[in-house]
Amino acid sequence: MTAASYAYYPSVGYARSSTKTKEWTDTTIESSRPAMQVESSEGKIRIKVAGRVPRWLVSTFDEMNDLLNLRAGWDSYGAHAVSADAVAATIRFLGLVMQEESRMPFIVPMSSGNIQLEWHSGGVDIEVEVTPDGPGAISIEQTGAAPIASSIHGNLSLMKQVISNIPRR
């Protein structure tokens, strides 16, 4: 069984784990954005936040754990177990694009073991497939218009802008 946990560090500076770390990413790209580090090791995920824990992280925490507990074949059609590395990459990606008031995406486990993030609101459909290596194919479509983007490359700012414009419920 795998599990995710997060540790809240109210002051700046991170306590680095002594265990082997797959990847560390500082997602601080704005002064107002909490610095966050996501560690994925041996099927476990540890998230360290400097500053206030973002609301989106709190609300996705149980959901991520539920997904990590899905065993192979969970969809009754031969789905792979959800990859802990893909979950970690999803958290890192959300750390980059989510604002405090952003609308939460649907977090959909994929048959491949990857994670799909989906927003379907405000006349916009956004889908991002996150693999253990990070976000891959993305799709941003507006109702009645041609697709806006099909790749994450060069579109991160666009994604943040589009997501921030989706009204919250």
Place this chain on the structure above:
Amino acid sequence: MGDREPIPAPDAEIPDLVDEDEVWRRIPPWKIVYDANLQVFRPAKDNFVDNPTSQTPMSCYLARRCNDPLLALEGHEGFALVAIRVETLRGCNLQVLNAPRDHLPPGHVHVVGEKTKQVQKRLATQCRWVVEPSNEVKEKIRNAE
């Protein structure tokens, strides 16, 4: 030597298959979204893929042969069930082939062909619920946003 599973007969065409026929596909509760643009709960696109483990084509049940939705859902508590018209599948260049299996309910078929993202989107938005997700699942989905 241990027992071996019998080799299934090769998939075969269904001569009397018509556009009005429907196939059923189970939908796990984790793969349902609320589409506020369409104002409906619907399956996520990734429900419509081939089996990633066995590499066999997408499994479904021909509705008129399976006949009972609960038979298709047997042993899968909390799952929902959607119907897709054969006309829709044919419009996506997908073929429905008979694939009977002794251990499965009657009417088991394979939907053969490439499930591109566009095809998946069409199936996800043009299917209809036969057995809807429970209110508990719907509430959880709405609260997740």
